[in-house]
Amino acid sequence: MLRGRLNVLHWPLRVKLAVLFVLAVFVPVTLVAVPFASQRREVLLRDQAEAQLETLGPFGIAQAERTFQALGNQTEQMISPLTRFQGLNPDLAETIIRSGTAEGPVMQLMLDRASLVRVRLMAIDNTPIIDAHRQNDGNIEFNYYDETYTAPTRAEQLIAEGRVSEETMLTNIYPGLSGDPVIDVVLPFQTDDDTTISDEDPGYAVFTYDLLLTAQDEVIPDVYRTLLDIPKTDQPHHICLLNDRGQLLSPTEDFDVWSDMSASPGFGAAQRGETGISEYTSMMLNADVMSYHAAVDFTNGPRITFLIETPTDYIEEQAFEEGLFTLAIVSSGVIVLGLAATMLGASIVTRPLNRLTFAARQIVAGQFDVELAEMNRRDEIGQLNNALSQMIGQLLHAVSELEAQVDERTRNLELTLEIGRAVTSIRDLDQLLETVVNLIRDQFDTIYHAQIFLVDARTRQAQLRASTGVVGRQLLQHGHYLEVGSQSVIGSVTAAGHAVIALDTSHNPIHKRNEFLPDTRAEMALPLRTGNRIIGALDLQSTRPDAFSQHDVDLFQGMADQLTIAIENATLFAESTARLHEIEHLNRSLTQTAWHQVEQGREQRTLNASVGLAETAVTWSPLQLEAIQKRAIAEHIEDNIVTFAVPVMLRDQVLGAVEWQVPLDRYSQNTRQTALELTSRLALTAENIRLFEQSRRVAQREALVNQISNKLTVSTDVNQILQIAVRELGLALQSSETVIKLQESTFPTENDSIQLDE
Known part of the structure; x- marks a missing residue:
């Protein structure tokens, strides 16, 4: 029995074909395609990584150059408050120190800049005259001229070596008093003439910045962020900044600042003057990397070694994944082709004969x-x-053919009429778009997905606004959009302004595959155009290749034109409604503000009047308060007397309330309606009175200003004009004392003001 099953001659034909196909096609293709794809991917990724490093390296160096220049420029702007101290000799410096006039500008500079931890004024002979540094508790300590006081930094070395010229200099980065990396900016004082500065004169100002604190400084640029901020790529990169001793200047999660990286091959190559790409094992990443290395001496700035490293295991991992992907594709293709070949071989005779027999019957x-x-x-x-x-x-x-044409045209006409009725009756844009795409999808069998894109004129993006089915909701939630002019059907139609069709998406490069719509085999997009402007596109997709014809283009373009008009109408309607609401809101706000100002300007905050009462109430009655709070009529019935209060409303703002008392038998809906109309007229009358009073006050103020101006133009003597001005202003404002001051200098004199007491 088993030997019979193992006999190849007894196997079904489809099994024989499948085994033959696997041996002849699958095994050779797998042995060749998978290694080739993996190796090709690895070479491509290495070339790509090297090209990115060669681009990012010079970019980072140029960005560092701009950062140090910005730091120098910001520091040069701070030197102006200290220029008054140039030319000081030690004797005069002691006088200034005792008076404390130097602490103000220096302390203000340090308080305004969180990263500025030390400021020194140095004589040309490198003697410190003023030394202010920030302590750990945040206080600023001042040390003055003292030959025994020494706290040398890299700035003193530059000055002592005579390397500081008339330009701003930046020292190398070195450990500060707190251990943080700091950098000195040395600025020479410049005289306004050709006078000679003696050795005791302050020749330099030295500003010391803590680089770890520049992120908290609102004035000084964030040095670390700009040095380490390079464009993101599809491959991971790690930046390492080292000083000329190989110490780490840019701390990471695993390494602190000043960690010794001098054994790094990249640092060694950079110190030898080699600028370029090399591969080695990184000390920071503990992995094989491809690295860009360069040692840069910045103009008037520090010397920094740049290392930009990319792990090579990422490249190998991507190459391995490419091999697996190729294997999956090859396996899937072989399986599909094997099944197709098997079915074809099995049915090459039997199935055709059976079909023909059935057709004949x-x-x-x-x-x-x-x-x-x-x-x-x-x-x-x-x-x-x-x-x-x-x-x-x-x-x-x-x-x-006749029946198909009649049915299709009748159906298309009915659908066009239905869509026309829909677009003319709906004013909400989102509801309009959703209704149209659902109608198109439900009525046309060839279309399994329909969607509408609208172009954002500001971003030049075609944004999805309506889409059918669950997939459509997912696309809308993801904020799906395509760039106008991009390599896609929507990008092309919104850029060109005419219909674009991809009859077979598997071979048409203009079709951009959407992972949410994997079954799309044909796609057609029609422009939504008004005049020469493209406002969007109607996108239709089918699961069948070659599903659209020129007749479909003409039909759906007509629908698209109808839809464009409806979109414009809905947009105009929404804009008009929004503007109307905005005007109503503004009127309410203006009314509320104006009446609030009226109430603030009156001594009596509540206006009262009454008829038929012994005296006028000075406070709100409970019924009036209820009407104001409810913004509706409030009523109370007691002993056949109806007391009701009606709020006085103006532009949806409550100005007050009117209260009536009428017999119960005379209280009806007509009474309530009459009271509402009377309070409405009362509100309009009160508003007219307020506007009249406001206009009268403006006219009085203008008349007063004109009257005083006329009196001032009579005289040409300044003192007489000032006397007239203070007298008229005092009378107009009913002020007991009026003063006009004319000030020319920082310190006032007795001639700087004219005063009139009344």
């Missing part, structure tokens, strides 16, 4: 609508199949 029974697939084969089966197909095809062709 239907024809004998009088059913001529039998569909036979045309066979491109020259044997007897093919000839028989073609003869039967031609016989029944000629009979049904004319009738079926």
